[in-house]
Amino acid sequence: QKEVEQDPGPLSVPEGAIVSLNCTYSNSAFQYFMWYRQYSRKGPELLMYTYSSGNKEDGRFTAQVDKSSKYISLFIRDSQPSDSATYLCAMSAGSNYQLIWGAGTKLIIKP
């Protein structure tokens, strides 16, 4: 079993829908939780970054961490075709620890 599990999708939703992307993990030492976005034929870029439990909001994006359930989520409100990309979750036990990556979920927003 991998340390970080993420459904590869693809997940296809109509424009304007609320999108929920999720990862589960097994290592209770993880403290830092990241979401990276990767457009086709590009490198990943950091989208959201959360420390420990709780919610963090940035525009249309909300990152949620539930450490008791070892479950993290990324919500996208009012989804746009430009949100179509692969979303990778990543986690670490500390700020100078290497990242453990999920497989990535391919998201398609249909106009």
Add this chain to the structure above:
Amino acid sequence: DARVTQTPRHKVTEMGQEVTMRCQPILGHNTVFWYRQTMMQGLELLAYFRNRAPLDDSGMPKDRFSAEMPDATLATLKIQPSEPRDSAVYFCASGYALAYNEQFFGPGTRLTVL
């Protein structure tokens, strides 16, 4: 506009040939990561450096892969000899020590070994 650059962007080679990939990290970043991405395995960490010193290369097949940082502006990843199973996209990323969570990725080198 600071960004990580990688060359070449695409490489097609024959099995057994040597492949060298280059990366220029963002000026001032002191940590460099090499990743490999495939559909089957996802993103795998091959090696990383802090202040040009290798910290961990346990993700690399040691018999054929080597990574170096000859200076602060250049990181290299070599495969010799290359095999078809090495076909993948290789990414370089840079960042700051104590801030591994924010890594800045280059555009990648798409390698095809025939």
